[in-house]
Amino acid sequence: MHNNTDLQSFKQKTNQFLQHLTAKEKIVVAEIDSLRQILRFHEHRYYILNDPLISDFEYDQLYQALKETEIANPHLITPDSPTQRVGSSINKSFATLPHLVPMLSLENSYNADDLLDWDRKAKEQSNLDNIEYCIEPKFDGASISLIYENDLLVRGTTRGDGVEGEEITNNIKQIRSIPLSAPFSKYGIQQIEIRGEIVMTKAAFTQYNESLIAQGLSPLANPRNAASGSLRMKDPKEVAKRNLDAFFYHVSYYNLSSRPLTVDRSMKDSELQNYQQTTVEGNRLTVNPLSTHSNSLQLLWDLGFRSPQKEKQVVQGIDEVIKHVHDFEMMRDTLPYEIDGMVIKVNDFALQEKLGMTTHHPRWAIAFKFKARQATTKLRNIEFQVGRTGAVTPVAKLDPVQVGGVTVSSISVHNEEYIREKDLQIGDTVLIERAGDVIPQIVKSQPELRDGTQTPIDFPKECPVCKSPLFKEEGEAVWRCINIECEAQVVEKIIHFVSKDAMDIKSFGEANVRKFYELGLLKDIPGIYTINFNALGTLEGFGKKSIDNLTAAIEASKQQPLYRLIYGLGIRFVGETTAKALANSVNHLLDFASKTEEDLQQLDDVGVKVAKSIHHFFSNEQNIAMLHQLEALGLQLVNTKKETVSSGGLQDQTFLFTGTLSRLKRSDAEALAEEHGGKIVSGVSSKLNYLVVGEDAGSKLEKAKKINTIKIITENEFLELVGKEL
Numbered sequence: 001m002h003n004n005t006d007l008q009s010f011k012q013k014t015n016q017f018l019q020h021l022t023a024k025e026k027i028v029v030a031e032i033d034s035l036r037q038i039l040r041f042h043e044h045r046y047y048i049l050n051d052p053l054i055s056d057f058e059y060d061q062l063y064q065a066l067k068e069t070e071i072a073n074p075h076l077i078t079p080d081s082p083t084q085r086v087g088s089s090i091n092k093s094f095a096t097l098p099h100l101v102p103m104l105s106l107e108n109s110y111n112a113d114d115l116l117d118w119d120r121k122a123k124e125q126s127n128l129d130n131i132e133y134c135i136e137p138k139f140d141g142a143s144i145s146l147i148y149e150n151d152l153l154v155r156g157t158t159r160g161d162g163v164e165g166e167e168i169t170n171n172i173k174q175i176r177s178i179p180l181s182a183p184f185s186k187y188g189i190q191q192i193e194i195r196g197e198i199v200m201t202k203a204a205f206t207q208y209n210e211s212l213i214a215q216g217l218s219p220l221a222n223p224r225n226a227a228s229g230s231l232r233m234k235d236p237k238e239v240a241k242r243n244l245d246a247f248f249y250h251v252s253y254y255n256l257s258s259r260p261l262t263v264d265r266s267m268k269d270s271e272l273q274n275y276q277q278t279t280v281e282g283n284r285l286t287v288n289p290l291s292t293h294s295n296s297l298q299l300l301w302d303l304g305f306r307s308p309q310k311e312k313q314v315v316q317g318i319d320e321v322i323k324h325v326h327d328f329e330m331m332r333d334t335l336p337y338e339i340d341g342m343v344i345k346v347n348d349f350a351l352q353e354k355l356g357m358t359t360h361h362p363r364w365a366i367a368f369k370f371k372a373r374q375a376t377t378k379l380r381n382i383e384f385q386v387g388r389t390g391a392v393t394p395v396a397k398l399d400p401v402q403v404g405g406v407t408v409s410s411i412s413v414h415n416e417e418y419i420r421e422k423d424l425q426i427g428d429t430v431l432i433e434r435a436g437d438v439i440p441q442i443v444k445s446q447p448e449l450r451d452g453t454q455t456p457i458d459f460p461k462e463c464p465v466c467k468s469p470l471f472k473e474e475g476e477a478v479w480r481c482i483n484i485e486c487e488a489q490v491v492e493k494i495i496h497f498v499s500k501d502a503m504d505i506k507s508f509g510e511a512n513v514r515k516f517y518e519l520g521l522l523k524d525i526p527g528i529y530t531i532n533f534n535a536l537g538t539l540e541g542f543g544k545k546s547i548d549n550l551t552a553a554i555e556a557s558k559q560q561p562l563y564r565l566i567y568g569l570g571i572r573f574v575g576e577t578t579a580k581a582l583a584n585s586v587n588h589l590l591d592f593a594s595k596t597e598e599d600l601q602q603l604d605d606v607g608v609k610v611a612k613s614i615h616h617f618f619s620n621e622q623n624i625a626m627l628h629q630l631e632a633l634g635l636q637l638v639n640t641k642k643e644t645v646s647s648g649g650l651q652d653q654t655f656l657f658t659g660t661l662s663r664l665k666r667s668d669a670e671a672l673a674e675e676h677g678g679k680i681v682s683g684v685s686s687k688l689n690y691l692v693v694g695e696d697a698g699s700k701l702e703k704a705k706k707i708n709t710i711k712i713i714t715e716n717e718f719l720e721l722v723g724k725e726l
């Protein structure tokens, strides 16, 4: 979408804006549009190209600047502003609307013979010896149709019955790789209907399922279900949480405004070279990007859509098709998303039209379906494993079987309810599926094959490790061991603490944690910092060098930033993002000990459930004692990053004035704080940094006293802070 010249100018504009922001210059109304363009540019880099140029923090600053400018100038908000994705209201119902062109299905093929047959018919019908084909992945998701009018996304619909679909525009807007506007008019296109597939990447699927499991819910079966189930969700915010993606592979309809599909010379050469039908007549350039299928994919890509531009392959004749689809099948597992085959399309649009369609499918396209990665095997046993939060997870032990190139012998079956839903019994024949690099699953049992030797699965009533009784919270599917001294939990907690995303103690690893624990050299998290290395020296496999490395890694971890420590503590529901938000909200980790659940809920990313869990953790005396111990051992419990920010000025510090000031008018005092980079807020919460108190301060002062991160200062102290001599 952008060439090098654009890149330079966007980089320059981005820097200018970031500098403006730090200087706290007001962004003038006329700059809103420019700011939107900058944000769209960075969204495209991030969501389509997977190659961001700026940090999330910098993006957030720009986004916030736009948001604030729009709040101050609501009449300037446009429907395609980057701020207009979020906050859509709840969908009450979904209207049924006709597609501009029916959404047909595809004919399927399963082998080379099927493809040869199809090619022969197409050649006969078109009187050609050889046909040019465009091949692309068959995305395994949920199909949708979008309409853009005058460059603006006006409608998104599900496939429905192919003739009519349900309007799901609000949900579609939550998918960040779908542009809210695109410059179709540059090519003279006034209205266009495009087709594509909503998919969930394998990584997003794994992450989403992990979050479901952490909440005690059953995971979703595969990325396709995760994508299709999200389209008709009532709450668009839930759709946003699923981090969906979208590929667009078909232009089903377009109409032109008065301008034809031509452009003038100002259009960059590099862009034109991408299209086959480009003619130069004197000073005029004519480009028709909609003459072949591969060009239409190029057009969509150039306009900011994720089309299979990089994945597509144009080939001459069916033999090359057969070779390519087989080659592609071999590397299907290396893709970041699921595909269930390839789609082969006649490349030339004029020829497509000549071939036409049946009532069911176009004759110019065919799907080549990959072999299903399924297998059957015997379920031999269920083992119950205890995780770091005490959750007891049943794991099915299977007769080893090959599925999609890997041997599977063990599969998590999540919880008691899941076992019941799948009707699993020990001794059952079960159907296994492996979707890409996604963890294998049991699709179903085959009760019709039972021979009387099967036995039902009894879920234990006590912890398989420490034997204390298990508990299940209301509304949860997971049984838990609540004995925090349970050995299994202790070991898992230490493993989590040293892991890469937490304290990242290199070369410590799961195996070493287990070994040290079994040898009695390590019994809890603080114990990591007091391991008796003399005893270690006598162990096989631990030479001086490995001990030195381990000691250095342990020592280095003491300087890890606070958020890593918070994440490493393994507080339920506190993932990395929440840990970062938490770390930034305090000066010292133990400040959390005096926070109420309400205080915690004020923080970004912290809802009722998370607040409750954090509060629970910091109300536990043993946990507090452990944190004191860690501090005494030299770990970083102070938020160092925040200190440097505040010592440099009042940048982003929040102020609230209360009571009667004696030297300054309230409005002048507020202006003074803002001049020095501060922000004025309207109420007392943990987001407040300074409460400036005058005479007769009342309830605000009382409330602020309870939150120990708030600095309560007098008017004179405030004047000192902003450098005004008294």
Ligand code: IVH
Pocket: 104, 105, 106, 136, 137, 138, 139, 140, 142, 143, 195, 196, 197, 249, 250, 343, 362, 365, 367
């Ligand atoms: S073209 C008129 N291309 O597969 C032609 N479809 O089994 C419209 N699909 O309904 C379809 N990837 O939802 C096309 N690259 C691709 C595709 C694709 C996935 C889906 C689509 C279609 C279904 C047919």
